[in-house]
Amino acid sequence: MKRINCGNIRREIESAGSARLSRDAISHLRDCAGCAEISRQQSNLHSLVSGLGTVEAPADFDFRLRARLVEVDQKRARSRSFTSFSLGFRSAAVAAMLLLTVAAVVLFNLKSRVDNSPVAVQPAVSQPAMPAAPDTRTTPTLAPVQAVAEAPVITQQAGPAYKPSVVPQLKRRGVNSEVASTRSNRSASRDFSSTSAGVVRPFDQVAGSFPTEAFPINASYQPLKVSVDNGSGSPRTISLPSVSFGSQRALSQSATPLVASARGTW
C-alpha cells in the first residue's frame, strides 16, 4: 500500500492537472496546510494555462497555402519531367559524358608528351646517297667550292639519327658535359661546347656508297666556312658551326687524316 506523506501527495497534485485527486489525497489536504497551498496554486496555474485561449490563423491563410501548394505541384512536375527520361536516354547521356572525359584525358596526355620531348632533338635525317658534291647553294661560303670540298674538317650537330662510332671520346675526363635534365621523363640535352670534336669515321654503308674522304652531310647542316689567305700563300679555313653544340671532325675511312686538316681547323 502506498504511504500517504507530503511527497507522494505533492507528486500526485503535480501530475493530476485538471483530474480529480484521490480520496486519500483529499483527506490529506484537509490536515496539511502546505500541501493544500500547493494544490491551490496548481489548480490556479492550470486554469491560467488552459485559459490562454486559442490563437486563430489569419484570414489569408488558405490563400497563402494554396499559393505554396501550387509551387509544390510545379516543382513536382519539374522533377517528374526530369525523372521521366527513358533509361536509354539517361544511359546514353552517361556514356557521352564518359566518352568526353576519356577524350579529354587522351588529349591531355598527348599534349603533355609533346611538351616533354627533348629540346635539342634533331629530326631523323636519312642520309641520302649523294655521289655528287654537297649542294653549297645555301651555304654562305666565301672560299671556292673546290676549297670547301677539300676542307678537312666538317662540323656537324650531334643528333639521335647520327651516331658516330667514337662517341665515348666526347667526354673528357674531369669535365662534366652532361647537362642534367630537370626531370628524368622530361627533356634531356647534352652540351658539347666544352668537349673536343669527335673523330667521325664514315659508316660502312656510307663509306661504300660514298668513298670519298669527305663525310656526306646534308647541305642544310653544313657550317659556315671561311677561307682566309694571309698573303704568304698559306690559306686557312675557318669553319663556324651553325649551332654551338660543338663540332666533330670527319675523317676518311683510312687511317690517314684528311689532307686539309693539317692546315688547322677552328
Add this chain to the structure above:
Amino acid sequence: MDTLSTIELNFSAAVRREVVSDPTSDHALLEATRIGDHDAFAQLVGRYRNPITNYIYRMTNDYDGAVDLAQETFVRVYRAADRYQTTYAFSTYIYRIATNLAISELRKRKRRKLVSLTGFFQTTDGAEPQEFNPPDKKPLPDTELVDTERRNAVQRAIATLPEKYRAPLILRDVEGKSYEDISRILETSEGTVKSRISRARGFLREKMTAYL
C-alpha cells in the same frame, strides 16, 4: 496467427471501415487528397488550421512564425499524402509534424542567439535560460489589464520551459490531448510524458508564484 497480429489486423480493418463508412473522416479526406481531390484537402486545412497555428504559437511564442510553420505543416502533409499510413489518427500525424517543425525552429533560434542577457538567469537544471521577468507587485488599475498581463506572463513562462517539457505541457493543458495521444505524437512512453508534464508544471509554478 498470434494474438498481436490479430489485434493489428482488426485495428487496420476498423480503420479501413472508418475510411469507407465515414467520407468526412480525416482518413477519408486524406485518401481523397491522394487521388487529387483539392476540396478534400481544403476541408482538412479548415479543420486543423486553427489548432495547429495555436499549438505552434504556444510553442514558439511568435505569431508570424507560427503561421508560416503551420503552412509548412500542411505542405508536408500534402507532399507526403502518398506515403501516409492510417495506423494512427490523422491528428496524431499532423501534430507530430507540427511538433518537429516547432522544435526545429526553437533550435535554430537557440543557435542564432549567440550572446544573450537571459543566459545569466539559467534554470537550476541548466536546461534553458529563463527570461528576466520580475513580477510587478503593484496593483493594476484595470482588471482587463491584469488579465492581459497575467496571460502574457504565463505565455512568457511557458516559452522559457525546455522544449522537452514545453511540448507535452501545451499538448495536455492547452490542447487537451490525452496522455496516449501525447505519447504517440512525441514518440515517447506515457510514463515519460506524465513525468515531463509534472516537471513542467513544477517549473511553471515556481515562475508564476506572484500570480497564483
